[in-house]
Amino acid sequence: MGGLIKTQLKLLxxxxxxxxxxxIAVALGITMTLIYxxxxxxxxxxxxxxxxxxxxxxxxxxxxDTALDSIPQNNLWSYVNIFFSDGGIWLISCCCxxxxxxxxxxxxxxxxxxxxxxxxxxxxxxxxxxxxxxVFLVALAYVGSGTITAAxxxxxxxxxxxxxxxxxxxxxxxxxxxxxxxxxxxTVLFHRTGFSAAAAIAGPMLISSLxxxxxxxxxxxxxxxxxxxxxxxxxxxxxxxRGETYITILTALAYIIVTCTVGFLVFRRSEIK
Amino acid sequence: xxxxxxxxxxxxxxxxxTVLDGVSLEVKKGDIYGxxxxxxxxxxxxxxxxxxxxxxxxxSVELFSGEKLEFARRKVGSLIESPALYxxxxxxxxxxxxxxxxxxxxxxxxxxxxxxxxxDTGRKKAGNFSLGMKQRLGIGMALVGDPELxxxxxxxxxxxxxxxxxxxxxxxRLKNEKNKTVFISSHILGELEKISTRYAIIAKxxxxxxxxxxELKKKCGLTTLIKTDSPDKAEKIIRRVLSTDKTEVRKNxxxxxxxxxxxxxxxxxxxxTESVTVSEINTSDSDAENYFxxxxxx
Numbered sequence: 272m273g274g275l276i277k278t279q280l281k282l283l284x285x286x287x288x289x290x291x292x293x294x295i296a297v298a299l300g301i302t303m304t305l306i307y308x309x310x311x312x313x314x315x316x317x318x319x320x321x322x323x324x325x326x327x328x329x330x331x332x333x334x335x336d337t338a339l340d341s342i343p344q345n346n347l348w349s350y351v352n353i354f355f356s357d358g359g360i361w362l363i364s365c366c367c368x369x370x371x372x373x374x375x376x377x378x379x380x381x382x383x384x385x386x387x388x389x390x391x392x393x394x395x396x397x398x399x400x401x402x403x404x405x406v407f408l409v410a411l412a413y414v415g416s417g418t419i420t421a422a423x424x425x426x427x428x429x430x431x432x433x434x435x436x437x438x439x440x441x442x443x444x445x446x447x448x449x450x451x452x453x454x455x456x457x458t459v460l461f462h463r464t465g466f467s468a469a470a471a472i473a474g475p476m477l478i479s480s481l482x483x484x485x486x487x488x489x490x491x492x493x494x495x496x497x498x499x500x501x502x503x504x505x506x507x508x509x510x511x512x513r514g515e516t517y518i519t520i521l522t523a524l525a526y527i528i529v530t531c532t533v534g535f536l537v538f539r540r541s542e543i544k
Numbered sequence: 545x546x547x548x549x550x551x552x553x554x555x556x557x558x559x560x561x562t563v564l565d566g567v568s569l570e571v572k573k574g575d576i577y578g579x580x581x582x583x584x585x586x587x588x589x590x591x592x593x594x595x596x597x598x599x600x601x602x603x604s605v606e607l608f609s610g611e612k613l614e615f616a617r618r619k620v621g622s623l624i625e626s627p628a629l630y631x632x633x634x635x636x637x638x639x640x641x642x643x644x645x646x647x648x649x650x651x652x653x654x655x656x657x658x659x660x661x662x663x664d665t666g667r668k669k670a671g672n673f674s675l676g677m678k679q680r681l682g683i684g685m686a687l688v689g690d691p692e693l694x695x696x697x698x699x700x701x702x703x704x705x706x707x708x709x710x711x712x713x714x715x716x717r718l719k720n721e722k723n724k725t726v727f728i729s730s731h732i733l734g735e736l737e738k739i740s741t742r743y744a745i746i747a748k749x750x751x752x753x754x755x756x757x758x759e760l761k762k763k764c765g766l767t768t769l770i771k772t773d774s775p776d777k778a779e780k781i782i783r784r785v786l787s788t789d790k791t792e793v794r795k796n797x798x799x800x801x802x803x804x805x806x807x808x809x810x811x812x813x814x815x816x817t818e819s820v821t822v823s824e825i826n827t828s829d830s831d832a833e834n835y836f837x838x839x840x841x842x
Binding site: 273274275277278281282285287378379380381382383384385386387388389390540542543544 | 592595596597598599613614615616617618620622624625626628629630631632633641642644645646647685689
């Protein structure tokens with residue numbers, strides 16, 4: 272098993288797709304921070320103007336204060352949450368993860384361990400482990416570059432309570448693992464980078480859209496959409512604040528278990544070419 | 545002699561198409577076993593099942609007299625279809641990757657590079673190798689871990705004549721110097737004939753015949769190839785002089801005589817007196833190619 276992990280890490284270190292995606296992730300992280308910060312400052316000016324007008328006309332600002340409490344603040348922690356939930360990670364990780372995971376199908380090198388008697392579950396899980404690292408590196412590049420940029424441009428460096436940060440980060444980590452497992456399943460099903468990346472991008476969007484349409488006639492559909500993997504990234508912080516962290520954690524674990532089980536069963540029976 | 549590979553009634557279908565139909569064969573230690581069949585005969589599927597890359601619908605595979613397949617496959621090196629190379633790495637790195645997979649000492653990588661004649665490739669990426677170099681590296685990767693059995697699927701496909709000779713010499717060296725057993729599948733019959741000690745002929749998924757090189761020689765006998773300026777006329781004269789009907793005019797105009805010719809001088813004189821010019825006379829140890837083709841076509 273150690274040898275297999277070593278080969279996967281070597282493949283990862285030589286992966287061109289990872290380097291390219293990390294560069295894109297860094298560039299995107301910096302750009303998005305500047306864009307978000309610009310809009311926040313614009314909004315801040317408008318809010319200040321509203322306060323001034325309300326005071327000028329002797330109006331009660333209590334209602335505005337309450338409304339502002341529910342709007343994310345322009346601080347570093349808000350940026351971390353936004354980067355995890357704005358879909359950027361999903362898009363870049365799709366391309367990067369699927370490209371890396373399917374690279375061995377393209378080169379035909381999966382034959383090497385399997386034909387030499389390595390157990391298929393070992394091959395599958397070492398590949399998955401490398402896929403998870405791949406996705407983590409891309410996420411780190413995107414969120415990290417964005418947050419570092421935010422540290423320079425954002426005036427308010429406040430954060431939420433330390434306890435919340437740890438819980439929220441655990442949720443994100445579990446969701447990233449679930450995401451990598453999902454990509455691995457798609458790779459095992461489709462074998463090709465293009466197919467699996469397209470399915471990883473279009474599939475969740477299609478399901479989400481369908482649920483939205485169904486939600487217009489059946490309210491249960493909107494509850495269901497809460498359990499979609501892509502949606503789960505958006506609802507992490509609100510869930511933690513509402514004390515519903517377990518929903519996110521269970522959703523992530525369910526995805527990990529189901530995708531790993533199905534993926535492995537498919538891989539065990541499939542022909543290696 | 546010890547059996548290194550044995551299959552019992554291997555059967556495999558894809559949908560309604562049966563690609564392997566009850567194939568049973570046995571490879572003994574020290575053999576260079578030629579697996580002969582046309583394209584699509586089921587050779588690669590058979591090899592893929594042996595190596596655990598595909599599952600048979602029924603039948604069984606035994607390696608090294610029934611050792612557990614998971615462990616036995618560690619003693620088998622293979623090259624299946626195209627070489628499975630890490631295209632973004634050098635030849636040495638490819639071999640080291642294989643060493644890592646098997647948990648083997650990486651020192652052997654350099655020795656294998658020398659065996660397959662790729663020690664001067666330096667940092668050149670395997671993706672930029674010529675087809676011949678890729679095939680040699682593929683064989684090199686099969687050699688990692690010093691396997692007892694080498695299974696090579698069409699290892700000379702697409703190679704130029706020099707490359708074919710190199711691979712042939714390499715395989716003979718591996719058998720003679722390293723005492724490897726080699727199972728080699730090919731549809732290039734002339735090449736198999738030069739190195740194999742045993743053969744299996746497969747057609748449409750069925751094993752037609754298993755035969756040793758000696759048996760094949762006996763069955764094919766000595767063939768004399770005669771090139772003349774008027775093949776049809778010459779064939780009649782040969783049949784009359786030798787009192788045989790074991791002659792055949794081939795497409796290239798050469799007459800193949802499968803009967804024994806005791807006095808070649810008498811035959812050439814007869815042809816000369818009837819105004820037939822003989823330009824070339826050759827003898828071939830065997831006419832295995834025709835034999836294989838006849839068998840494969842049923």
